Amino acid sequence: MTEPADSDTPADQPAAAPASADERRRAPRPRRIPRSAAQQARLDARDPAFEPLPFPSYSADDARRPFTDKLDAWFAARRWQPFDFQREVWRNIADGASGVLHASTGAGKTWAVWFGALAAFEKASSTPRQHPEPLSVLWITPMRALAADTARALQSSAAELAVPWSVGLRTGDTSSAERERQNRRMPSALVTTPESLTLILTRANAREVLAQVRLVIVDEWHELLGNKRGTQTQLALARLTHWRPGLQVWGLSATLGNLSFATEVLLAPVATPRVSVHGALPKAxxxxxxxxxxxxxxxxxxxxxxxxxxxxxxxxxxxxxxxxxxxxxxxxxxxxxxxxxxxxxxxxxxxxxxxxxxxxxxxxxxxxxxxxxxxxxxxxxxxxxxxxxxxxxxxxxxxxxxxxxxxxxxxxxxxxxxxxxxxxxxxxxxxxxxxxxxxxxxxxxKRQIESRDTPEKPFDVLVQHLVTVAIGGGFDARELYRELLHTYAYRDLTQAEFDWALGFVEGGATLRAYPDYHRVARGTDGLYRVPRDDLARRHRNNIGTIVANGTMNVAYLSGGRIGAIEEAFISRLKPGDVFTFGGRALELIRVQDMTAWVRRASSSRGAMPQWAGSRMPLSSELADATLSMLARAAGGIYDEPEMRAVQPLLELQQKWSALPEPGVLVVELLKSREGHHFFCYPFAGRTAHIGLGALLAWRVARETPGTFSISMNDYGFELLCVQAFDWEAQIKNGLLSPEELDHDILASLNSSELSLRRFREIARVSGLVFQAHPGQQKSARQLQASSGLFYEIFRQHDSGNLLLGQADAEVLLQELDVRRIRLALERMNASRVVLTRPNKPTPFAFPLIVGRLREKVSTEKLSDRVERMLAELEKAAQR
Incomplete structure (x- = not known):
C-alpha cells in the first residue's frame, strides 16, 4: 500500500527507497542543453523537498500587533484584496463552524482556510512565545507532491505574517530524521495524506498526540470522495471527532457536481454547525x-x-x-x-x-x-x-x-x-x-460538472481500521461501533456486520488455526489490542487502500533508479530487448530481485510500456453534451468551429445511416464477408458498453446459440456473428429492457473470474495478503496466488464471508458500472430506435471495426488493411 504521486490509474507505484548521495548524483534527468554554472547552481539549489524552517523568534511588537493588521499588510504587499468568500470562511471558522468550500482552481481556497485558522487560533500575547503552538491544524491532501507544495505555502505565509507557528510535512517521502523530530514534538500544522494520518493513529499515544487538533482541512476532497481513500479519511475523522467533539472540519474542492452530497459525506461525524461556501469568481x-x-x-x-x-x-x-x-x-x-x-x-x-x-x-x-x-x-x-x-x-x-x-x-x-x-x-x-x-x-x-458517489460499507477498509485502532491504544467494541455509525460510509452498519468484522480480525471461522490471522485479541480490561509486535509491524507496512499493480523497479546497471514499471510488461521482454521509458531507449540486461536492470540502448526506439487500468470512459455529462451537439448537426446547425470541421463526416453518417440524438437510438445492421454486424450507439462510455454488448449478445443467444465478437468505444459497440439474427424483432420483444439486469449481466460474463479479480484487491486491503514486508516486495503472481487461495477457501467453507459479498458488489458497481448500464438501458428502452441497413461501414462504425481488428493483427498488417478499407469506403462515399 502506498500514497499516490499521481492518479493515472486506480493504483500508483510504490515510493522509491531512499537513495544514496552517489545515486542521487547519477539519477537520470531529462536531457538538457548546457547551461552556465551559475544557472545550474541556481536550479539545483532550489530543492523541492520540504524542509521545515527553524522556529522563528519574533519581537514583542510583532506579538502584540493585531493579526488583522498583519493580514491586511500581507494582501496589500501583493496588491491583492481578499475575496468575499474568503472573508466568509474566516468568519465561519471563527464562529466554530465546519464546511466545504467550492471555488475555482487558483481562486485562493488555501488562503481562505489557512488564514481563517491562524486568525481564529492565534493567541494574542504581550510577550513572544518561546515554543510554537501545539498541533492544532491537520491538512490532508491526496498526493505527496501536493502535500509538499502546500506545506511550503503554509510555512512561508506564517513566517511573513509573524505568526509563531511551525509547519510540518508527513508523507511517504518524509525523511526518518524529520519523522523523529515530529515524534518528539509535533508542529503546529501538519500536512499529511490519508495513509500517513492512519499510520499516526497506530501510535500507542495517538490520542495524546492528536488531542489538541482543532481544525482538519481536507484538500481536493473530490479526489477522495469517490474511492476507498475517502472512506479511510472518513474513519480517521470519526476517530478525531470522538476524541474532540468540537473538532472543525473543512473540505476544499474546485470540481464538484454534487456539493451538498460531498458536504454530507465529509461532515457526517462532525458535531459543529455546517455550512457550504461558494467562491463564485469571474475567472475566465x-x-x-x-x-x-x-x-x-x-x-x-x-x-x-x-x-x-x-x-x-x-x-x-x-x-x-x-x-x-x-x-x-x-x-x-x-x-x-x-x-x-x-x-x-x-x-x-x-x-x-x-x-x-x-x-x-x-x-x-x-x-x-x-x-x-x-x-x-x-x-x-x-x-x-x-x-x-x-x-x-x-x-x-x-x-x-x-x-x-x-x-x-x-x-x-x-x-x-x-x-x-x-x-x-x-x-x-x-x-x-x-x-x-x-x-x-x-x-x-454551463458548469455541467460530474457528480461523484462514494463507497458504501467497504468491509475490507473496516477490517483494516479495526486493526489500526487496536494498535493505536486499543478499543472498546461497543464504543467503536457507535463511532463508526457517525461516518457516512458505515451509517447503516448493522451490529451483526460489525460483529462479523471483529470476529474476522480475531481469526474468523476458517482461519482460526493460523496464529498470524489472530490480529486482534480482547484483553482482561475488555479492550481489543494487537497481541504481537510482528503483527503490528506487518500491518503498519501495508496500511492503505491503494492496491498497486505488480511493479518492478527500473535501474541502471551503473547505478541510479529510473522509476517503476508494470511487472506484466517486463515479463514479455527478454534480455537484449529495447523499450522506451522516461523518454529514453533502454536495453533490458536482466531481471533480478524485482528489478529490471538496464543500460542505455544504441537504438532510438523500443517497445512502449503499457500500464493497466489507464483508459478512462466518457463521463455521462460529456456524453450528453456530445449527443446535444449531434442533435444540432442533425438539424443542419454547425455553429462551432470543431463541428464545421467534421461536417463532411457527419453529413455522410446521416446520409448512409442516421445521427444519434437525445431520445434517438441508432442501430445499424450490416452484412460483410466477416459475417453479420450489429452496431449500436448508446453513448454510455466504454465501460458500460462492455457490459451492454455482453448482455445483448447473451439475451439474443438464449433461444438461438451463437458466438459473438465484441468491440466497443465510448460511443457504441459492435456485435459480430457468423449467423443472422432478427434484431428488429428482438428489440420489439424487450431486448433492451432493464428488467432482470443484475442476473443477466452476471450470467453473460465470467462473473466468478471477475469476482476473483476484485477479491485480490480486497484481500490486500483487509490484510489477508501483504503487498510488502520490510526489505522485500511480493510479485504480482505471488499475490494473485495467495488471494486466489483465500477466495476458494471462503467460497467452499465460509460462503457467508462479507468480503466475498463485497467482491460481487464491486464487480457490478465498479468493474461493470451496472448503475450506468441500467441508466443506459432505461434510456435506450425509452428512445425511438432508428434501425438502418447501410451497405458499407459508416463513419461511426469504422472505428469499432478497426478496434476489433487491432486485437487480431499486428500494427503493420492493421495499417495495410485499414488503408485498403479506407480506399474502398472513400470510393463509395464519392458516388
Missing amino acids: LIVDTIIPDTIERFPWGGHMGMRQVDAVARAIDAARTSLVFTNTRSQCEVWYQALLDARPEWAGVIALHHGSLDQQVREWVERGLKNGLLKAVVCTSSLDLGVDFLPVERVFQIGSPKGVARLMQRAGRSGHAPGLPSRVTIVPTHALELIEAAAAREAVD
Whole structure:
C-alpha cells in the first residue's frame, strides 16, 4: 500500500527507497542543453523537498500587533484584496463552524482556510512565545507532491505574517530524521495524506498526540470522495471527532457536481454547525481546439494524434511555459519523444512527468517548472492537482479529456492565481474527438460538472481500521461501533456486520488455526489490542487502500533508479530487448530481485510500456453534451468551429445511416464477408458498453446459440456473428429492457473470474495478503496466488464471508458500472430506435471495426488493411 504521486490509474507505484548521495548524483534527468554554472547552481539549489524552517523568534511588537493588521499588510504587499468568500470562511471558522468550500482552481481556497485558522487560533500575547503552538491544524491532501507544495505555502505565509507557528510535512517521502523530530514534538500544522494520518493513529499515544487538533482541512476532497481513500479519511475523522467533539472540519474542492452530497459525506461525524461556501469568481476559462488541416470521413482511434505534433509545438513556442496533459502514461512517453524529435533544440527545456518515474526525477521537473526554467512538461494526472506553478501560461489536453471536471481541473493549472485567465487547448487524436471538444467547451460554460458517489460499507477498509485502532491504544467494541455509525460510509452498519468484522480480525471461522490471522485479541480490561509486535509491524507496512499493480523497479546497471514499471510488461521482454521509458531507449540486461536492470540502448526506439487500468470512459455529462451537439448537426446547425470541421463526416453518417440524438437510438445492421454486424450507439462510455454488448449478445443467444465478437468505444459497440439474427424483432420483444439486469449481466460474463479479480484487491486491503514486508516486495503472481487461495477457501467453507459479498458488489458497481448500464438501458428502452441497413461501414462504425481488428493483427498488417478499407469506403462515399 502506498500514497499516490499521481492518479493515472486506480493504483500508483510504490515510493522509491531512499537513495544514496552517489545515486542521487547519477539519477537520470531529462536531457538538457548546457547551461552556465551559475544557472545550474541556481536550479539545483532550489530543492523541492520540504524542509521545515527553524522556529522563528519574533519581537514583542510583532506579538502584540493585531493579526488583522498583519493580514491586511500581507494582501496589500501583493496588491491583492481578499475575496468575499474568503472573508466568509474566516468568519465561519471563527464562529466554530465546519464546511466545504467550492471555488475555482487558483481562486485562493488555501488562503481562505489557512488564514481563517491562524486568525481564529492565534493567541494574542504581550510577550513572544518561546515554543510554537501545539498541533492544532491537520491538512490532508491526496498526493505527496501536493502535500509538499502546500506545506511550503503554509510555512512561508506564517513566517511573513509573524505568526509563531511551525509547519510540518508527513508523507511517504518524509525523511526518518524529520519523522523523529515530529515524534518528539509535533508542529503546529501538519500536512499529511490519508495513509500517513492512519499510520499516526497506530501510535500507542495517538490520542495524546492528536488531542489538541482543532481544525482538519481536507484538500481536493473530490479526489477522495469517490474511492476507498475517502472512506479511510472518513474513519480517521470519526476517530478525531470522538476524541474532540468540537473538532472543525473543512473540505476544499474546485470540481464538484454534487456539493451538498460531498458536504454530507465529509461532515457526517462532525458535531459543529455546517455550512457550504461558494467562491463564485469571474475567472475566465478559455477552451479551444487545435483543428487539423485535413479530416478523414472515416476516423479510427489515435490515427490523427501524431499529425498534430507540429501544431502543438508551434503553440508551445508562443507561450512562456506549458503543460501538455495526456490521459495515459504510454501516451505521455510517446508525446514527449515526438515533441523532442520535432524540436531537438528543446532538449533540456522540455521534460516528462508521470507517477512511474522516480521521485527525484519528478522533483527535478517540478523545480524547473516553479522556477520557469522549463518550456514545456508532458505529463499525466501526476500534475492535475493544486500544485502551484505560476509560470504556466497554457495547458494542452491530448485527446478528449473524457470528463468536464477533469478538463476544468487541468485548465486551472494555467493562470494559477486569482484574476488570471486559465486556458486549455484540446488536441484531438481522431475526428470524433472534435465533437467532444465542442461539447466539452459548452459543458464547461454551463458548469455541467460530474457528480461523484462514494463507497458504501467497504468491509475490507473496516477490517483494516479495526486493526489500526487496536494498535493505536486499543478499543472498546461497543464504543467503536457507535463511532463508526457517525461516518457516512458505515451509517447503516448493522451490529451483526460489525460483529462479523471483529470476529474476522480475531481469526474468523476458517482461519482460526493460523496464529498470524489472530490480529486482534480482547484483553482482561475488555479492550481489543494487537497481541504481537510482528503483527503490528506487518500491518503498519501495508496500511492503505491503494492496491498497486505488480511493479518492478527500473535501474541502471551503473547505478541510479529510473522509476517503476508494470511487472506484466517486463515479463514479455527478454534480455537484449529495447523499450522506451522516461523518454529514453533502454536495453533490458536482466531481471533480478524485482528489478529490471538496464543500460542505455544504441537504438532510438523500443517497445512502449503499457500500464493497466489507464483508459478512462466518457463521463455521462460529456456524453450528453456530445449527443446535444449531434442533435444540432442533425438539424443542419454547425455553429462551432470543431463541428464545421467534421461536417463532411457527419453529413455522410446521416446520409448512409442516421445521427444519434437525445431520445434517438441508432442501430445499424450490416452484412460483410466477416459475417453479420450489429452496431449500436448508446453513448454510455466504454465501460458500460462492455457490459451492454455482453448482455445483448447473451439475451439474443438464449433461444438461438451463437458466438459473438465484441468491440466497443465510448460511443457504441459492435456485435459480430457468423449467423443472422432478427434484431428488429428482438428489440420489439424487450431486448433492451432493464428488467432482470443484475442476473443477466452476471450470467453473460465470467462473473466468478471477475469476482476473483476484485477479491485480490480486497484481500490486500483487509490484510489477508501483504503487498510488502520490510526489505522485500511480493510479485504480482505471488499475490494473485495467495488471494486466489483465500477466495476458494471462503467460497467452499465460509460462503457467508462479507468480503466475498463485497467482491460481487464491486464487480457490478465498479468493474461493470451496472448503475450506468441500467441508466443506459432505461434510456435506450425509452428512445425511438432508428434501425438502418447501410451497405458499407459508416463513419461511426469504422472505428469499432478497426478496434476489433487491432486485437487480431499486428500494427503493420492493421495499417495495410485499414488503408485498403479506407480506399474502398472513400470510393463509395464519392458516388
